[in-house]
């Protein structure tokens with residue numbers, strides 16, 4: 001494998017200008033005060049006011065700043081320097097205080113020396129982790145005693161499916177996969193080309209690495225809807241704006257959420 005971090009960082013920097021103009025991220029509404037948090041995390045992660053919150057893999061920080069608007073004292077971390085520059089700019093522009101750090105998640109202990117009440121991460125993060133065991137160690141490292149880790153994420157079951165909803169991949173194959181498919185999840189026809197390196201973890205991997213770090217799993221929830229057009233042509237939006245499969249005979253988990261405490 002080539003230098004996966006350099007390749008992934010380059011790709012993430014290149015998609016920032018596309019994402020910031022996308023309908024999915026809807027930056028204009030966010031600037032006017034709309035939260036970018038979806039109903040799952042908004043309803044499951046309440047009581048953030050006055051708490052310190054570390055957002056791992058925060059992209060350009062709209063969710064981080066949405067938690068700050070709810071009163072959390074936030075720190076967002078991401079590998080992509082263009083994402084972090086934009087996050088800092090947004091924080092100033094909307095006058096919502098936040099700390100943003102550009103770092104590889106595994107190198108974070110070298111640049112951040114604090115512990116947090118809440119660690120949050122969401123939607124499209126596990127596939128970028130070269131080691132899920134090290135990820136859990138990072139979570140444990142930055143979590144205070146009595147603190148809470150929360151993730152809402154694409155369900156690993158969907159990793160076996162291609163964008164055109166065919167069973168193509170192996171659930172138990174961890175990768176890395178070299179991906180050079182064009183476009184990005186906000187626009188599959190966007191002129192983005194480049195190789196990324198991705199991994200795949202099972203739902204038991206996620207649970208077991210956290211247990212190994214002595215975190216106590218409070219719940220694992222699975223959902224039959226998702227937040228973006230993951231399988232174009234096969235999905236439709238319901239009245240709540242959630243993406244569900246058009247074929248109602250098919251019922252598979254599309255998202256999961258998990259809460260663990262220390």
Ligand SMILES: C[S@@+](CC[C@H](N)C(=O)[O-])C[C@H]1O[C@@H](n2cnc3c(N)ncnc32)[C@H](O)[C@@H]1O
Pocket residue numbers: 008012057058059060061063077078079080083103104105106121122123124125128129
């Ligand atoms: C799909 S996005 C996260 C989505 C976020 N919930 C949102 O909606 O904006 C994944 C993020 O992970 C970041 N990332 C990828 N590899 C990383 C690493 N090794 N360390 C830190 N961040 C990383 C990318 O730069 C990207 O911003």
